[in-house]
Amino acid sequence: MANPGRSFATLLLFFVSCQWCLLLTGGQEDNALSLCQLSSCRSPLVDDGVVYTMCQDRHGLQVWGRCCVNVTDTTHNVTIGLDLSGCNINDEFFKESPLLTLTHLQTLVLDNNPITVLSSEDVAGLTELNYISVPTHSNCSCPGGEEAWSQHIRTVNTTVCVEQTSTCTIYDGSCPATSSHCVEDGPGLFLCLCNEGYYGYKCLRQGTFPMSAFLAGLGSSTVVAAVVLWVLQRRHVKTA
């Protein structure tokens, strides 16, 4: 009688874990894919756009929806260009930080969208991003600000920023010198990573404490001292 109930439970468990598995592994690719096939984008990639031109120029690149994807590596599809112009993207879109997964993104076009602010956190980690085009709205400017880009080309509708500057050179000396070093992390962003041999909070710790040696040494000397002293001293104590 218990058997059908048990097999049903295992089936359910299997189903749930399968879905969960798929969710985890397929997540990233799904995310990238969903960006390329964003439903709010009415039209496909424009022919004279930067991303389209980039895709035609080199071998192994393929247009996929609004993306330019490098398909040479068969296991991963690496998105290197993304054109989301006219896709009705607003500030809400960046709340989930969807762009962060596109670590090798080189070109990003966001023209003709109702975006008011684009912060550097939205493009954190995109160290290869060297061309970004954002709408010239009241507050909107290139993420990371003026210092983060070598060239700014401002027109009525769009602002184009080219070539990220080296943030580590600008903020030289921000990372505590002896224990950490600076690493680029996108426009206007940098990371302070612990140097070799340092670890822990604020890279304060160095080396591994010889716990077993310490405990063994202390324990054995305590036992020896206690025994020796008991023999010399307390052996003669008369207890009432």
Place this chain on the structure above:
Amino acid sequence: MASIGRMWRQLKTKYSIYHVFVFLLTFFSYAFFHATRKTFSNIKTTISSEWTPQFCNATEPCLRPEKIWMGHHLFDSSSDAEPFLGWLDSTFLISYAVGLYISGILGDRFDMRKVLSLGMCLSAVVVFVFGCLTEWVHLYSQPFYIILFVLNGLLQSTAWPCVVAIMGNWFGKSTRGLVLGAWSACASVGNIIGALLVSQVLDYGYEYAFLVTSAVLFAGGIINFFGLVPSPKDVGLPEPEDGDDDDDSVSSGDEDETGVTARTPLVQSDTDSPVTFTQTRPQAISFFQAVCLPGVIPYSLSYACLKLVNYSFFFWLPFYLHSQYGWKETVADEISIYYDVGGIIGGMIGGYLSDRMKKRAPTVVTMLLLALPSLWGYSASPNNKTINAVLMAVAGFFIGGPANLISSAISADLGRQDLIKGNSEALSTVTGIVDGTGSVGASIGQILVPLLHKQLHLDWHWVFYFFMLMTLMTVVCILPMLVREVRSMKCFLNYQLRRQAAALVQDTHRTDRQHSLNS
């Protein structure tokens, strides 16, 4: 050559191997306690860094990744953490003061070995939880830290009354001053051990500094449990003499050729002094009775004033040196060692002199009066580290010396005075009262000195004047004891006798003249 041989024989008859180990065990027990305290002072900067995010503002960007640089938010910045560190210190001092009264009472009622060992082991556990466990489980919580420090203060207070009482049980009044003066170095040695251990393991992480010092303290507690003999009675040896009369009979001159005196250990049946093999201790004195013992209140109050000066001097020294000469805070640490050294030498010399005179108060008062000019001299120190260190040592000699004497030798004397000899156990209680009152004075000082400096915007010189005033108050508190002891001193008695004799002679001369006039 022969005199050295005689001295060695004297030493061997007076002291046994038990004395050596009791000295060493109590010395290092208290040293290890101090080492755990010093650990906390030395890692203050590091632990403050651990509790706060990396500093950032408009000009300095906040560092990323957040997990490494901004993750801990117990305090917003190191300047926010500083008052809390001060609170921890004050909490410790207050609970330490309260604990001293309690531990003193406990020491006289229970086996001091057990009280001391338990105190050591439990304190080690608390320190381990405070510094190591909280870091390993990443539990940073202000109320938890405060509770642990209160516990630590109570447990650490078991140390001083027990170790002084045990030393007082083994070393009689005739040598107590010198021996305890040398023994008082345990606090400074503990500071040095603590500083050394911390510097060796701080790189691994501050939690390992706490691990090492608390583990060593725990080990010490275990060793004490198995090896410490709290009183000569426990092994069948006679207790040392504490009254003034008996000291004369066992002074260094009175021994026969073989070096045997009435205090020869291990030979029981021939001597007059009754030796008990039983463990039945005399009843412990009540707290109120202990307070009412002659000398306890004067010396307790005086120690409160003196410990206030001692503690505040150290607490305020880094700020003074920085503001006066622009020296770094590490310099204050180095210079304070000279103060400690001066204090130990002062304690030993003062102890030796007071042993010879068989009176403590004259030595103490003289040294304290000389402390006033030495304090003034230190405040006038030029901007030269060597001279500053020398003046510091001199100040330490005259202030730290009497402080050592009062808290150790004099407490032991008070707890074994003729009034209660053999009738009740009072040594630990009295030591607890004296040191407890001293710690209350120290806590008041910790609050007053910053107040004087910051709130009233007084110059540093006024802080010095305050210290001189407190040193004078120390003398005032001991004056009753001084008067009584001077009156009973032999040279004073001789002086009085001579005056009386001279007055008598004058009287007889006068009566003679009258007679001759009349006749």
